[in-house]
Amino acid sequence: MLEQAQRVLKDIFGYDSFRGRQGAIIERVASGGDALVLMPTGGGKSLCYQVPALLRDGLAVVVSPLIALMDDQVATLEELGVAAAALNSTLSAEQQRDLAARIRRGEVKMLYLAPERLVQPRMLAFLQNLDIALFAIDEAHCVSQWGHDFRPEYLQLGQLAEMFPNVPRIALTATADKRTREEIVNRLHLENAERFLSSFDRPNIFYRIVPKEQPRKQLLAFLSQRRADSGIVYCLSRKKVDEVAALLCEQGFPALPYHAGLPSETRADNQKRFLNEEGLIMVATIAFGMGIDKSNVRYVAHLDLPKSLEAYYQETGRAGRDGLPADAWMAYGLQDVVMLKQMLQNSEGDERHKRLEHHKLDAMLALCEETRCRRQTLLAYFDEDLPQPCGHCDNCVDGVQTWDATEPARQALSAIYRTGQRYGVGHLVDVLLGKENDKVRSFGHQHLAVFGVGKALSEGEWRSLYRQLVARGLADIDIEGYGGLRLTDSCRPLLRGEVTLELRRDLKPQVAAKSVSASPASQLVRGEEREQWEALRALRRKLAQEHAVPPYVIFPDSTLLEMLRSQPTTMAEMARVSGVGARKLERYGEAFLEVLGGEAETPKAVVDIRHELISLARAGMTPLQIAGQLQCSEKNVYTLLAEAIGHQQLSLEQALDLPEDLLGEIQDSFLDGEGELPAVSEVAELFAGRVPEGVLYCVRAALQAEFEL
Numbered sequence: 001m002l003e004q005a006q007r008v009l010k011d012i013f014g015y016d017s018f019r020g021r022q023g024a025i026i027e028r029v030a031s032g033g034d035a036l037v038l039m040p041t042g043g044g045k046s047l048c049y050q051v052p053a054l055l056r057d058g059l060a061v062v063v064s065p066l067i068a069l070m071d072d073q074v075a076t077l078e079e080l081g082v083a084a085a086a087l088n089s090t091l092s093a094e095q096q097r098d099l100a101a102r103i104r105r106g107e108v109k110m111l112y113l114a115p116e117r118l119v120q121p122r123m124l125a126f127l128q129n130l131d132i133a134l135f136a137i138d139e140a141h142c143v144s145q146w147g148h149d150f151r152p153e154y155l156q157l158g159q160l161a162e163m164f165p166n167v168p169r170i171a172l173t174a175t176a177d178k179r180t181r182e183e184i185v186n187r188l189h190l191e192n193a194e195r196f197l198s199s200f201d202r203p204n205i206f207y208r209i210v211p212k213e214q215p216r217k218q219l220l221a222f223l224s225q226r227r228a229d230s231g232i233v234y235c236l237s238r239k240k241v242d243e244v245a246a247l248l249c250e251q252g253f254p255a256l257p258y259h260a261g262l263p264s265e266t267r268a269d270n271q272k273r274f275l276n277e278e279g280l281i282m283v284a285t286i287a288f289g290m291g292i293d294k295s296n297v298r299y300v301a302h303l304d305l306p307k308s309l310e311a312y313y314q315e316t317g318r319a320g321r322d323g324l325p326a327d328a329w330m331a332y333g334l335q336d337v338v339m340l341k342q343m344l345q346n347s348e349g350d351e352r353h354k355r356l357e358h359h360k361l362d363a364m365l366a367l368c369e370e371t372r373c374r375r376q377t378l379l380a381y382f383d384e385d386l387p388q389p390c391g392h393c394d395n396c397v398d399g400v401q402t403w404d405a406t407e408p409a410r411q412a413l414s415a416i417y418r419t420g421q422r423y424g425v426g427h428l429v430d431v432l433l434g435k436e437n438d439k440v441r442s443f444g445h446q447h448l449a450v451f452g453v454g455k456a457l458s459e460g461e462w463r464s465l466y467r468q469l470v471a472r473g474l475a476d477i478d479i480e481g482y483g484g485l486r487l488t489d490s491c492r493p494l495l496r497g498e499v500t501l502e503l504r505r506d507l508k509p510q511v512a513a514k515s516v517s518a519s520p521a522s523q524l525v526r527g528e529e530r531e532q533w534e535a536l537r538a539l540r541r542k543l544a545q546e547h548a549v550p551p552y553v554i555f556p557d558s559t560l561l562e563m564l565r566s567q568p569t570t571m572a573e574m575a576r577v578s579g580v581g582a583r584k585l586e587r588y589g590e591a592f593l594e595v596l597g598g599e600a601e602t603p604k605a606v607v608d609i610r611h612e613l614i615s616l617a618r619a620g621m622t623p624l625q626i627a628g629q630l631q632c633s634e635k636n637v638y639t640l641l642a643e644a645i646g647h648q649q650l651s652l653e654q655a656l657d658l659p660e661d662l663l664g665e666i667q668d669s670f671l672d673g674e675g676e677l678p679a680v681s682e683v684a685e686l687f688a689g690r691v692p693e694g695v696l697y698c699v700r701a702a703l704q705a706e707f708e709l
């Protein structure tokens with residue numbers, strides 16, 4: 001069975017191997033068993049039912065809540081030469097009759113439809129007279145009444161179990177939590193389903209969270225490194241979406257707005273353009289997102305704080321579905337917290353529900369002020385343990401400086417208390433800095449003991465401190481009292497001098513600006529590759545227009561990138577590129593070969609993974625992540641890294657991220673003796689269990705390269 005599945009994978013989809021648990025899932029469903037699949041966005045859920053559908057006789061029925069998504073999937077399948085169709089309200093009565101006739105004749109392999117359609121008695125009766133290969137229930141979390149995407153029609157899908165007892169059913173979702181999982185099993189009657197839980201880590205996403213100073217300027221700096229890329233910028237309010245979109249256009253960034261206040265045609269138009277054109281920026285409220293299947297969104301930028309880690313994970317997860325490096329960037333400040341808490345307070349719902357939402361917001365804040373690895377924290381929230389820091393987030397890469405803020409924090413809290421627990425940060429900072437302005441004088445605050453005691457810190461430092469006090473729950477925002485700060489019970493030990501407080505030191509603006517450009521996804525394609533990359537993309541655009549599909553349906557970015565790096569010169573070599581299946585090879589192979597061959601003077605690269613490896617390392621990925629990306633062993637990656645270092649294609653710093661002192665220690669142990677560098681095996685014992693042996697090979701290669709200079 002698995003062998004057959006492999007063949008379908010390569011012949012139809014053009015991929016060499018299954019990702020993660022795809023193989024096991026496909027085996028289960030293809031052999032007639034039920035399955036519950038939890039996989040992050042971009043994990044490759046579609047193949048989990050598409051491959052079994054092709055392996056089994058009969059019609060595969062796929063339930064999906066969004067029409068846009070269905071059309072996209074159908075277009076993708078048709079490009080692969082698979083007979084797929086969507087049954088939805090956009091079809092005329094006649095088209096629907098036609099489709100039914102084709103289905104009866106067995107000419108359709110996969111049928112996509114909305115849940116409300118499927119559960120119509122006529123539809124069910126129609127299907128009962130057919131041979132059904134499987135039911136796939138996509139976005140299965142829509143069955144959960146507690147989730148934000150609840151669809152009542154999903155509840156009725158439970159009846160499939162009884163009506164089609166011999167047809168395997170597979171439910172899929174990217175929602176991670178336990179409660180949703182149990183609800184899916186209960187409501188869809190999937191008691192016998194095997195459960196496949198994947199890691200929710202998105203290793204190709206680089207996380208960065210910066211304090212908000214001049215957010216629009218910060219955003220422009222971030223975007224200026226990513227001119228040709230598509231991305232999403234999320235804002236909280238419609239007004240802000242409009243303003244930011246206008247600002248970006250003014251600054252030469254092609255941007256479109258998207259929010260619920262726009263006429264529905266404008267929304268549909270903008271969404272369509274975002275899917276079909278390259279290099280567009282969508283500035284949006286969270287109304288934009290679900291059903292965005294675009295695989296090459298290179299970054300998601302948040303100008304406002306999401307209201308929970310669930311939301312943050314889901315929104316940032318729209319970046320990098322193609323597995324290539326992508327960025328999640330966010331600027332956040334105290335004002336966000338005030339605004340979100342106010343919105344929460346004014347929202348409907350009972351007290352218990354509101355309390356829960358407050359807790360969720362607190363977890364989001366904690367991530368912002370986190371001093372350890374962001375990815376570890378994020379995954380821990382979803383009950384997943386990442387044993388090592390990831391090496392691929394701002395905290396891991398830049399390190400976090402902390403400082404002993406015990407005394408200033410007491411002064412800050414005391415300023416809140418002495419002024420009567422009703423003022424916002426601006427006024428409190430004025431008092432601490434001893435500014436005798438009108439407001440201060442009108443309340444007589446210049447006479448307070450705390451007046452002017454804080455001159456040792458700058459205004460920015462005080463603001464950062466207050467922000468962190470709130471994030472840690474040591475101070476609270478009084479929503480009824482117009483956003484003034486209050487003390488909380490948990491600040492008492494600090495005021496009494498029983499505990500100390502370490503806080504993050506915000507990066508200086510210059511440093512922060514530099515670190516924006518150091519982010520990895522902006523270097524997907526290197527300078528000398530640009531021209532050919534653009535040529536490949538232009539051809540793809542042209543073909544996409546001819547076929548009236550989005551460009552990534554022709555080939556995803558990852559496939560174009562592999563063509564660029566492996567430089568196939570024959571159809572046989574082209575067939576080896578991941579993502580080039582038989583049908584696409586036949587249709588497009590020649591055309592792409594021609595574009596690649598157009599640059600005959602440049603020497604053709606060897607067909608192997610070395611180039612990719614080097615560029616991933618340069619982009620800041622760790623060896624473990626590279627191994628995942630290239631689907632080879634970590635040991636292999638180290639060997640190739642050492643080789644590249646030896647050839648001076650890569651610096652040691654680019655390849656590895658070692659603490660300064662550990663690196664020194666390793667170098668010393670190689671340089672201890674005289675004459676030749678000792679072999680790795682001679683020093684390996686010293687570092688056994690501390691670093692992978694591969695690290696030693698890399699350091700040795702770097703030393704050798706240096707000495708031979």
Ligand code: ADP
Pocket residue numbers: 015016017018019022039040041042043044045046047295321322556578
């Ligand atoms: P999900 O629905 O889980 O978000 P998709 O099914 O859209 O993910 O897959 C994400 C991307 O990964 C798609 O471009 C898909 O073609 C690609 N993909 C899926 N499985 C594989 C595989 N085994 N090898 C290579 N690419 C894959």
Ligand code: ZN
Pocket residue numbers: 372373374375376389390391392393394395396
């Ligand atoms: Zn990290």
